Amino acid sequence: MSSGSYRGAGAELLSKHGVSAGDTVSISIDGGETMTGVLMPRYESASDSYIVIKLKSGYNTGIEAAKIKSITKIAGAAGTAATKVTQQQQPSPPSKQEDVKLPKIALISTGGTIASKIDYRTGGVRAALSAEELYASVPELASIASVDPEVLMSEYSENINPGHWTIMADRIADKVRSGRYDGIIVSHGTDTMHYTASALSFALQGLPIPVVLVGAQRSSDRPSSDAALNLIGATTFAAKAPVAGVFVAMHAGTSDDAVAVHIGTRVRKNHTSRRDAFESIDVTPVALVKDGRVEMQKQSGIDLVPRGKGKLNLQSSFDSRVALVKYHPGFDPTLVYWLISKECGAIVFEGTGLGHVNKNLFGVLKEAAEKGVHMFMTSQCIWGRVSMTVYDTGRDLLDIGVVPLSDMISETAVVKAMWALANTQDLKKTMQENLAGEMSSAIPI
Amino acid sequence: MSSGSYRGAGAELLSKHGVSAGDTVSISIDGGETMTGVLMPRYESASDSYIVIKLKSGYNTGIEAAKIKSITKIAGAAGTAATKVTQQQQPSPPSKQEDVKLPKIALISTGGTIASKIDYRTGGVRAALSAEELYASVPELASIASVDPEVLMSEYSENINPGHWTIMADRIADKVRSGRYDGIIVSHGTDTMHYTASALSFALQGLPIPVVLVGAQRSSDRPSSDAALNLIGATTFAAKAPVAGVFVAMHAGTSDDAVAVHIGTRVRKNHTSRRDAFESIDVTPVALVKDGRVEMQKQSGIDLVPRGKGKLNLQSSFDSRVALVKYHPGFDPTLVYWLISKECGAIVFEGTGLGHVNKNLFGVLKEAAEKGVHMFMTSQCIWGRVSMTVYDTGRDLLDIGVVPLSDMISETAVVKAMWALANTQDLKKTMQENLAGEMSSAIPI
Numbered sequence: 001m002s003s004g005s006y007r008g009a010g011a012e013l014l015s016k017h018g019v020s021a022g023d024t025v026s027i028s029i030d031g032g033e034t035m036t037g038v039l040m041p042r043y044e045s046a047s048d049s050y051i052v053i054k055l056k057s058g059y060n061t062g063i064e065a066a067k068i069k070s071i072t073k074i075a076g077a078a079g080t081a082a083t084k085v086t087q088q089q090q091p092s093p094p095s096k097q098e099d100v101k102l103p104k105i106a107l108i109s110t111g112g113t114i115a116s117k118i119d120y121r122t123g124g125v126r127a128a129l130s131a132e133e134l135y136a137s138v139p140e141l142a143s144i145a146s147v148d149p150e151v152l153m154s155e156y157s158e159n160i161n162p163g164h165w166t167i168m169a170d171r172i173a174d175k176v177r178s179g180r181y182d183g184i185i186v187s188h189g190t191d192t193m194h195y196t197a198s199a200l201s202f203a204l205q206g207l208p209i210p211v212v213l214v215g216a217q218r219s220s221d222r223p224s225s226d227a228a229l230n231l232i233g234a235t236t237f238a239a240k241a242p243v244a245g246v247f248v249a250m251h252a253g254t255s256d257d258a259v260a261v262h263i264g265t266r267v268r269k270n271h272t273s274r275r276d277a278f279e280s281i282d283v284t285p286v287a288l289v290k291d292g293r294v295e296m297q298k299q300s301g302i303d304l305v306p307r308g309k310g311k312l313n314l315q316s317s318f319d320s321r322v323a324l325v326k327y328h329p330g331f332d333p334t335l336v337y338w339l340i341s342k343e344c345g346a347i348v349f350e351g352t353g354l355g356h357v358n359k360n361l362f363g364v365l366k367e368a369a370e371k372g373v374h375m376f377m378t379s380q381c382i383w384g385r386v387s388m389t390v391y392d393t394g395r396d397l398l399d400i401g402v403v404p405l406s407d408m409i410s411e412t413a414v415v416k417a418m419w420a421l422a423n424t425q426d427l428k429k430t431m432q433e434n435l436a437g438e439m440s441s442a443i444p445i
Numbered sequence: 446m447s448s449g450s451y452r453g454a455g456a457e458l459l460s461k462h463g464v465s466a467g468d469t470v471s472i473s474i475d476g477g478e479t480m481t482g483v484l485m486p487r488y489e490s491a492s493d494s495y496i497v498i499k500l501k502s503g504y505n506t507g508i509e510a511a512k513i514k515s516i517t518k519i520a521g522a523a524g525t526a527a528t529k530v531t532q533q534q535q536p537s538p539p540s541k542q543e544d545v546k547l548p549k550i551a552l553i554s555t556g557g558t559i560a561s562k563i564d565y566r567t568g569g570v571r572a573a574l575s576a577e578e579l580y581a582s583v584p585e586l587a588s589i590a591s592v593d594p595e596v597l598m599s600e601y602s603e604n605i606n607p608g609h610w611t612i613m614a615d616r617i618a619d620k621v622r623s624g625r626y627d628g629i630i631v632s633h634g635t636d637t638m639h640y641t642a643s644a645l646s647f648a649l650q651g652l653p654i655p656v657v658l659v660g661a662q663r664s665s666d667r668p669s670s671d672a673a674l675n676l677i678g679a680t681t682f683a684a685k686a687p688v689a690g691v692f693v694a695m696h697a698g699t700s701d702d703a704v705a706v707h708i709g710t711r712v713r714k715n716h717t718s719r720r721d722a723f724e725s726i727d728v729t730p731v732a733l734v735k736d737g738r739v740e741m742q743k744q745s746g747i748d749l750v751p752r753g754k755g756k757l758n759l760q761s762s763f764d765s766r767v768a769l770v771k772y773h774p775g776f777d778p779t780l781v782y783w784l785i786s787k788e789c790g791a792i793v794f795e796g797t798g799l800g801h802v803n804k805n806l807f808g809v810l811k812e813a814a815e816k817g818v819h820m821f822m823t824s825q826c827i828w829g830r831v832s833m834t835v836y837d838t839g840r841d842l843l844d845i846g847v848v849p850l851s852d853m854i855s856e857t858a859v860v861k862a863m864w865a866l867a868n869t870q871d872l873k874k875t876m877q878e879n880l881a882g883e884m885s886s887a888i889p890i
Contacts, residue, residue, distance in 0.1 A: 158801035162775045191797035195774045272799050272829030320775035329640045330607045330765035338783045352636035354717050356603035384717030
């Protein structure tokens with residue numbers, strides 16, 4: 001982190017009050033409000049008329065210089081976390097003393113916005129920061145856990161494919177088997193983080209520790225970035241949670257101080273840009289992480305595995321010969337003939353409502369069934385359970401051999417089918433079994 | 446409606462208190478609660494230990510006989526709406542007096558659960574009730590409007606295809622042009638009601654009156670049916686709303702007394718079974734209908750057309766050569782080659798996040814663009830706006846010629862593309878114009 005000096009109105013203000021980046025300051029604003037935090041360096045992309053402070057929550061906020069009445073220095077850079085940033089530019093291995101006191105966490109970086117910075121040439125965001133830089137830029141982590149960072153890959157998550165899942169699962173298994181870690185964090189782009197979370201849930205069954213995927217909707221050099229808060233939340237959960245398994249930790253709700261932790265197979269990115277884009281589907285989040293505490297939530301229908309009880313069963317292969325087909329009026333049934341010709345192993349339908357498709361597909365679905373293509377039904381409604389015994393259409397589809405997947409979301413279903421096709425003998429049976437919380441017997445209202 | 450006699454515990458209770466189906470009764474329940482409504486006939490499918498009353502809200506509720514302390518008859522069947530049910534088994538044309546006093550509404554039935562009944566042989570639900578039966582079974586309608594019912598078709602909505610949209614649009618246009626109606630209601634299965642609502646929104650631009658699609662998540666002979674409430678809400682909106690256009694009216698929230706009215710191009714079925722499954726996406730609902738009143742909601746970013754201002758422009762053709770493609774990790778890029786070979790006119794992608802797909806698709810997308818296939822980008826996140834200038838991937842897709850569709854939902858985008866392909870010269874330009882509220886400049890938080 002450079003000292004990145006402010007310019008214009010911001011620079012004048014800081015000079016007037018004798019403060020500089022790294023100082024802990026108390027800022028009094030028009031209207032009587034006071035905000036306390038660490039004065040951050042100026043970002044290249046920021047307006048000259050704003051200054052940015054990192055609040056205690058880990059959240060950065062920009063304050064318009066014109067609205068600032070006064071700035072009081074509470075502590076100089078030397079006495080604050082901001083100094084640690086500089087000190088940890090080249091993180092050194094934690095001391096023996098830290099080893100004893102703090103939980104040990106592995107941080108595996110795969111890319112995405114949480115590890116990205118602005119490309120000043122194009123104005124866009126590029127995957128660039130290393131796990132080391134990330135760790136260095138969120139000094140709060142040092143007080144929660146002894147974090148051991150590693151860059152495994154650097155991919156936008158839209159480019160992540162099943163081959164990457166295998167690499168990630170194998171590397172995580174290595175770290176779990178080393179017995180050195182209390183938890184593992186995987187930083188990941190948000191676009192397909194929920195697909196990867198599903199994939200790791202099936203590939204890494206029986207985990208004795210939490211594996212927590214984390215991302216950011218806004219990059220870490222933007223004032224509104226959720227990178228620090230999310231990383232702190234993920235680390236806290238990985239270090240302290242009483243449960244094991246694969247989870248996703250992201251900004252909760254519209255408040256700026258809580259991170260929600262979701263079951264890896266039951267989470268979906270439901271907004272293109274909001275920081276609270278990730279939501280648990282048909283279940284409540286596992287936990288909220290707030291003020292350094294893990295608040296476990298009451299679950300219905302999902303049995304969480306206690307930390308330390310599991311025995312890892314790594315099955316990290318995936319077979320991509322699975323299609324996800326979303327039905328819509330005017331859908332061309334001949335697509336299914338093409339899938340048969342491609343020797344597709346399984347088709348996951350996103351049907352309408354309780355799990356329906358147009359009756360004009362019945363003919364080709366019968367042919368697909370006869371040719372050994374496994375077919376599964378989920379709902380494009382997203383929430384709720386498919387139920388194919390209510391209407392004629394559903395019963396006809398059951399007769400043809402289309403298998404309903406209860407309340408499994410389609411994204412999880414397609415990943416599970418790719419995993420089951422590579423690792424199990426009876427695809428149909430495996431798809432209907434709950435392996436990693438992907439299906440539940442009760443849906444909370 | 447038959448007198449459908451109760452049996453067992455229910456029959457004993459009714460006999461003891463001297464009440465029968467059609468009577469308005471006040472029922473006192475263990476715990477002190479009292480419920481007032483019209484005693485409904487016993488349903489074939491109902492348990493003998495429950496009796497059912499229709500509350501003032503139009504909502505039916507079942508009460509366990511064992512929990513009933515007393516039943517008081519408030520009015521006999523002769524003095525209640527329940528008698529009208531029998532009288533209106535064969536609805537007669539409204540009298541001249543009614544014509545003058547009440548708004549005139551056309552009710553077009555197309556099928557679905559709102560017009561369905563239990564098939565006692567299979568236990569499933571079959572599309573069966575005619576619009577006449579529907580009208581007869583919700584006598585409250587008679588006090589809101591003079592309703593003119595017609596059965597146009599009887600299809601489960603999963604079987605509705607673009608050809609049906611044309612038939613519906615043409616028939617609605619006939620009714621609008623007759624000048625006889627203050628509003629039109631279209632009863633429709635819920636599975637694809639939002640696709641049809643989009644289709645009618647584009648086919649029937651410039652409507653001078655409201656066209657309101659309505660359905661039911663639970664059939665009208667089930668105690669928890671939303672059929673009556675939704676139909677009453679749709680009729681009230683069609684009769685009284687100050688705005689014109691195509692809307693969807695369905696049960697709002699978890700309360701039992703409000704119906705939400707959504708813009709036809711901005712609504713989605715978001716739950717497989719809940720009565721409040723339909724939600725406006727990225728906009729607030731147009732109105733809530735409650736206690737017979739239309740409460741218009743504050744809109745942001747969408748201009749509603751006042752009633753009576755429009756001049757109908759019927760363009761009811763649709764060209765089905767449009768594919769909806771949902772990207773996922775492991776997606777097979779050769780699907781796009783198949784779509785090119787099928788002379789697909791347009792592909793609507795459901796990309797990840799802000800509108801991305803894997804870079805391994807770039808090659809085939811370039812070929813598709815060169816072959817004249819129009820390509821559009823929406824997001825599988827559902828909520829939020831695509832933005833393809835933030836990341837490298839988005840900018841690369843823009844360079845290839847993939848056109849971003851702002852906050853248009855994918856279901857609306859595929860319908861609009863089918864409509865635009867049949868009715869306009871410049872598909873790309875039409876898709877980027879807001880024609881029926883399908884895109885907005887502001888998204889409410």
